[in-house]
Amino acid sequence: MPTMRRPGLLVSAAVTITVPGVLAALAVLGHERVAPVTFPADSLPAAPVATVPAADTAQVRDAAPGIVKAEQDTISTAVASAREAAGLRLLGRSAAAGLATSYQGVELIAQLGVDGAVTMISDVWHRSGGLTITRTTDPTELDVSQPSGFYDVDNRSPEGVFGVTKTLVTLLGRHYVAVYRGNGSAVGRPALVVDLHRGDGSLAARFWLDSQTMVPLRRDVYDTSAQLISEDAFVQVQFGSLAAQPGAAANGGSPDKQAWAKADVPAKLIAGLNGSGWRLPAGLPGGLPLYAAAQTQTGMGQVVYLGYSDGLSVVSLFVQRGTLPAKMAGWAPVNLNGHLVYVAGHSITWAGRGSVYTIIADAPLQTVKQVVASMPPAASPGFLGRMGRGLHRLAALVNPFG
Amino acid sequence: MQISALVDGELSGAELDRANAHLAACERCRAEAAELRQLKRDLRALAIPLFDLLSEEAGGLAEVGADEALTRRLLAMAGPGGPVPSRRLRREQHRRDRSRSERSGSGPARGRGAGGARGGGGSGRQRAAEAPYSVRPRQFRGAPRRHGRYVLWSAVSLVVVGIGAAAFGMGGGGGGQPAPRITPQLEMFSIEHAINSGDVPFPDPTKAPAQASQGATKP
Numbered sequence: 001m002p003t004m005r006r007p008g009l010l011v012s013a014a015v016t017i018t019v020p021g022v023l024a025a026l027a028v029l030g031h032e033r034v035a036p037v038t039f040p041a042d043s044l045p046a047a048p049v050a051t052v053p054a055a056d057t058a059q060v061r062d063a064a065p066g067i068v069k070a071e072q073d074t075i076s077t078a079v080a081s082a083r084e085a086a087g088l089r090l091l092g093r094s095a096a097a098g099l100a101t102s103y104q105g106v107e108l109i110a111q112l113g114v115d116g117a118v119t120m121i122s123d124v125w126h127r128s129g130g131l132t133i134t135r136t137t138d139p140t141e142l143d144v145s146q147p148s149g150f151y152d153v154d155n156r157s158p159e160g161v162f163g164v165t166k167t168l169v170t171l172l173g174r175h176y177v178a179v180y181r182g183n184g185s186a187v188g189r190p191a192l193v194v195d196l197h198r199g200d201g202s203l204a205a206r207f208w209l210d211s212q213t214m215v216p217l218r219r220d221v222y223d224t225s226a227q228l229i230s231e232d233a234f235v236q237v238q239f240g241s242l243a244a245q246p247g248a249a250a251n252g253g254s255p256d257k258q259a260w261a262k263a264d265v266p267a268k269l270i271a272g273l274n275g276s277g278w279r280l281p282a283g284l285p286g287g288l289p290l291y292a293a294a295q296t297q298t299g300m301g302q303v304v305y306l307g308y309s310d311g312l313s314v315v316s317l318f319v320q321r322g323t324l325p326a327k328m329a330g331w332a333p334v335n336l337n338g339h340l341v342y343v344a345g346h347s348i349t350w351a352g353r354g355s356v357y358t359i360i361a362d363a364p365l366q367t368v369k370q371v372v373a374s375m376p377p378a379a380s381p382g383f384l385g386r387m388g389r390g391l392h393r394l395a396a397l398v399n400p401f402g
Numbered sequence: 403m404q405i406s407a408l409v410d411g412e413l414s415g416a417e418l419d420r421a422n423a424h425l426a427a428c429e430r431c432r433a434e435a436a437e438l439r440q441l442k443r444d445l446r447a448l449a450i451p452l453f454d455l456l457s458e459e460a461g462g463l464a465e466v467g468a469d470e471a472l473t474r475r476l477l478a479m480a481g482p483g484g485p486v487p488s489r490r491l492r493r494e495q496h497r498r499d500r501s502r503s504e505r506s507g508s509g510p511a512r513g514r515g516a517g518g519a520r521g522g523g524g525s526g527r528q529r530a531a532e533a534p535y536s537v538r539p540r541q542f543r544g545a546p547r548r549h550g551r552y553v554l555w556s557a558v559s560l561v562v563v564g565i566g567a568a569a570f571g572m573g574g575g576g577g578g579q580p581a582p583r584i585t586p587q588l589e590m591f592s593i594e595h596a597i598n599s600g601d602v603p604f605p606d607p608t609k610a611p612a613q614a615s616q617g618a619t620k621p
Binding site: 098107164300309314322 | 572590
């Protein structure tokens with residue numbers, strides 16, 4: 001008789017352990033600003049809560065422990081898949097909303113750069129489907145009433161808010177796992193919270209998407225050691241009816257407005273340029289593939305823009321033929337892993353092998369260092385290099401056909 | 403062997419008597435001994451001006467008494483071709499030969515003393531006296547060629563060094579062609595970065611606030 005009763009006891013014990021475990025996991029999932037899970041009916045898979053094991057006790061008692069475990073695994077996997085799919089879908093909807101929704105507000109951007117933290121306050125005005133005007137202030141240096149820049153990016157507006165663009169969300173899906181976490185709040189508004197995980201499971205970023213409009217309200221980015229390296233958030237936002245359009249847009253906008261010829265196939269552009277003596281990388285360390293390219297002509301010659309991203313980290317590389325001036329006013333010389341570079345706020349520049357490289361990076365410092373190390377260095381060409389260059393110039397000088 | 407010892411004055415006593423007695427009877431040996439003595443005299447006659455010239459070139463060599471004697475002995479022991487003459491001596495000899503041949507009207511000797519003497523039908527002794535360096539005619543024939551080679555090598559070296567120095571000088575400064583000085587247009591770059599990254603553009607920190615805020619004053 002005791003032997004007959006033992007399987008029943010085991011099943012009871014398993015249920016006793018499993019049910020609180022699942023409940024505890026759900027409780028852990030809803031921490032910080034995240035409220036208990038309730039899903040918007042239109043966008044999410046059928047209520048995950050409903051998938052929590054709620055089987056009849058008698059059936060459970062009769063079932064073998066192995067079967068219970070298998071069912072739980074299946075349910076957990078299904079829940080995880082649904083949450084992942086929902087996370088990416090929410091980000092995709094958010095990217096579209098960032099373009100389609102009219103809004104105005106104040107953004108606070110705090111990022112950890114090469115020379116320390118950079119904090120900005122930016123007034124943003126965006127009209128549905130088009131114009132975006134931003135007016136940015138560095139609160140550490142200037143009075144907020146005196147903005148340090150005014151940008152009109154008419155017709156080529158940023159295609160999203162806080163890095164949530166259609167292109168970058170597509171890249172996110174290839175490099176990260178986006179998981180819907182539940183409801184939360186940001187800037188006093190209800191929000192959906194989406195976590196972004198790396199392949200190793202570590203948290204890479206967290207997004208708060210406005211529940212009503214799906215426009216991103218906040219984004220936190222973490223490096224691989226779980227340190228917060230970027231915090232972008234609306235501190236004030238208003239959707240729908242906008243105040244009068246800021247004046248500068250009517251005058252044609254930014255003083256540095258520049259016509260860039262965007263390349264439809266970025267890889268093709270750099271292949272062509274590399275064939276004519278440029279040194280442009282097809283990808284950057286840290287798993288950052290090329291996703292955008294453009295070029296333009298300025299008073300200082302041709303400028304090539306290359307954008308590299310995994311969807312979250314974005315590194316923009318600008319390459320020009322020439323060298324840096326002897327004096328770099330406003331730039332601080334910094335030794336970055338043995339490379340002498342010049343840093344100004346968010347930007348890093350150096351000259352190497354006949355070109356000037358400038359990068360602007362929204363990426364962890366470690367990635368930035370890897371990127372700089374992978375590029376042609378600013379080091380002296382050495383005796384042989386100098387002789388070779390001199391002979392080349394000499395030949396060009398005496399070549400009657402040159 | 404005996405004859406050379408006799409000529410060198412190395413025999414004495416009974417050996418000397420015996421050798422002399424043999425010479426008195428043997429005409430062949432007498433002729434050979436006479437030839438050897440003549441040769442020795444010629445060499446000695448040559449040795450004095452040679453020594454003077456050499457010591458003048460070596461500078462101070464003549465002032466050393468013991469060395470002088472040794473040098474003389476060495477010169478006296480030299481073979482029929484004489485010691486390897488110095489360049490200066492060769493030039494002098496060459497000049498002497500030429501002036502002599504011009505005086506005699508026998509055409510230019512061109513330093514080929516052996517050929518000239520042979521052409522004149524002189525004996526071997528005459529050859530030795532007039533053209534002591536005839537055993538090394540190549541010395542004279544090769545000198546102008548070597549001189550040309552030196553000139554050629556010097557010219558090539560100069561050209562290589564000159565090109566190298568020019569290349570090193572021109573290879574300095576910036577990379578590539580005479581490189582234009584580029585100041586990154588940060589404001590423009592920042593906008594392009596913002597457009598593609600979906601973020602707000604950062605202001606250009608290298609610009610003075612007054613200049614940067616100019617755009618914001620527009621109505």
